[in-house]
Amino acid sequence: MSSDVPAETPAAPPQQMGAAYGLGRFFIAPLARAVYRPRIEGRENVPRTGPVIFASNHLSFIDSIAIPVAAPRPVHFMAKSAYFEKWASRQFFTAIGAIPVERGAGQKALDALDQQRAFLDDGRAVALYPEGTRSLDGRLYKGRTGVAFLALQTGAPVVPVGLIGTDKAMPVGAKFPSTSERITVRFGKPLDLSPHGPATSGRARRGATDEIMAAIHALSGQELANAYNEAPAQNPLERIKQVLPHERL
Numbered sequence: 323m324s325s326d327v328p329a330e331t332p333a334a335p336p337q338q339m340g341a342a343y344g345l346g347r348f349f350i351a352p353l354a355r356a357v358y359r360p361r362i363e364g365r366e367n368v369p370r371t372g373p374v375i376f377a378s379n380h381l382s383f384i385d386s387i388a389i390p391v392a393a394p395r396p397v398h399f400m401a402k403s404a405y406f407e408k409w410a411s412r413q414f415f416t417a418i419g420a421i422p423v424e425r426g427a428g429q430k431a432l433d434a435l436d437q438q439r440a441f442l443d444d445g446r447a448v449a450l451y452p453e454g455t456r457s458l459d460g461r462l463y464k465g466r467t468g469v470a471f472l473a474l475q476t477g478a479p480v481v482p483v484g485l486i487g488t489d490k491a492m493p494v495g496a497k498f499p500s501t502s503e504r505i506t507v508r509f510g511k512p513l514d515l516s517p518h519g520p521a522t523s524g525r526a527r528r529g530a531t532d533e534i535m536a537a538i539h540a541l542s543g544q545e546l547a548n549a550y551n552e553a554p555a556q557n558p559l560e561r562i563k564q565v566l567p568h569e570r571l
Contacts (some may be wrong), residue, residue: 325527328404329487331555332481341346350391350417350418351390351391354387354391355391355392357377357502357503358391358491358499358504359504360388360391360392360448360504360506360507361505361506361507361548362392362506362507362509363506363508363509364508364511365392365393365394365509366446367481367509367510367512368393368394368481368509368512368513369371369479369481369512369529370394370395370397370539371395371445372478373441373442373443373444373445373447373452373476373477373478373479374447374448374449374478374479374480374481374512375442375447375449375469375472375473375478375479375480375481376389376393376397376447376448376449376450376480376483376509377449377450377451377452377469377480377481377482377483377534377537377538378449378451378482378483378485379451379453379457379462379483379484379485379538379542379544380451380453380455380456380457380485381456381457382462382485382489382491382492382493382494383456383487383492384488384492384499384505385456385485385488386399386420386449387418387420387567388485388488388505388507389449389483389485389507390418390419390449391506392509393509394520396419396446396447397419397447397448397449398419398420398421398438398441398447398448398449398451399419399420399421399448399449400420400421400422400423400437400438400450400567401420401421401422401423402422402423403422405420405422405424406420406422415462421437421441421452421511422487423437425527427567433448434468435454435468435471435472435571436554438450438472438568439472439475439476440479441477442472442476443476446456449483450468450469450472452465452466452468452469452470452531452535452538452552452562453465453466453504453533453551454466454551454552454570455551456494456551457489457544457547457551458494459547460489460544460545461496461544461545461546461547462535462538462539462542462544462546462547463547463548463549463550464535464547464548464551464570465531465532465534465535465538466511466531466550466570466571467528467531467569467570467571468526468571469531469534470515470518470526470527470528470530470531471521471527471532471571473515473530474515474516474518474519474520474526474527474530475521475523477516479499479510479512479513479514480513481510481512481513482509482510482534482537482538482540482541483507483508483509483510483511483538483541484506484507484508484510484538484540484541484542484543485503485505485507485508485542486505486506486507486508486542487503487504487506488505489537490503491503491504491505491563495538507541508541510537510538510540510541513533513534515533515534517564518530518533524569528569529567550570
């Protein structure tokens with residue numbers, strides 16, 4: 323994301339989740355808690371009403387199931403639009419609170435943030451991964467500024483989340499999660515990021531992001547990578563861009 327943040331525009335009305343989401347909250351969450359017996363810490367830190375952003379480390383595909391299952395209130399998160407192409411997978415992802423989004427940088431990233439802002443403006447909770455994508459080596463990578471931008475723009479508190487063991491419960495490449503591995507979900511105290519400054523300030527976005535990542539690190543205890551989690555550059559132009567200082571959304 324460039325330092326020239328676009329002027330705030332009214333967010334589109336948030337998507338209504340429908341019957342599949344209601345059934346999912348009623349059946350899937352209790353079933354998952356019974357089967358996987360997650361250790362849940364800090365539920366008292368989660369505001370029960372009003373907008374809130376869950377900012378979590380990201381180790382496994384099942385992270386986006388673990389957080390809604392452990393949270394004491396409904397949580398929405400973004401998932402690749404490809405997951406919604408088939409009827410069965412669309413019903414499942416809708417049932418756990420997922421919203422289809424075209425992933426990418428630039429305008430796609432801004433469009434995704436706009437969708438999440440609509441949910442926050444409606445007083446709902448959303449979950450985001452500041453690292454951007456899953457950590458394949460278990461380390462905690464530097465945070466991208468999109469979460470902080472959204473928090474500073476909306477005034478929503480950020481609840482840091484530390485996930486432990488989800489990479490063992492469902493390693494990369496596994497088709498199904500293991501029922502023999504217990505996971506831990508830790509909710510930290512809400513962060514008020516407003517002292518960092520306005521969302522239009524690059525310094526404020528970076529400072530708020532660093533505070534979020536420090537809180538996640540305190541909860542997860544992961545080794546710090548001190549780098550961004552980025553796919554290998556596919557061409558010389560991408561390699562140059564990765565080396566040059568720029569803001570990652």
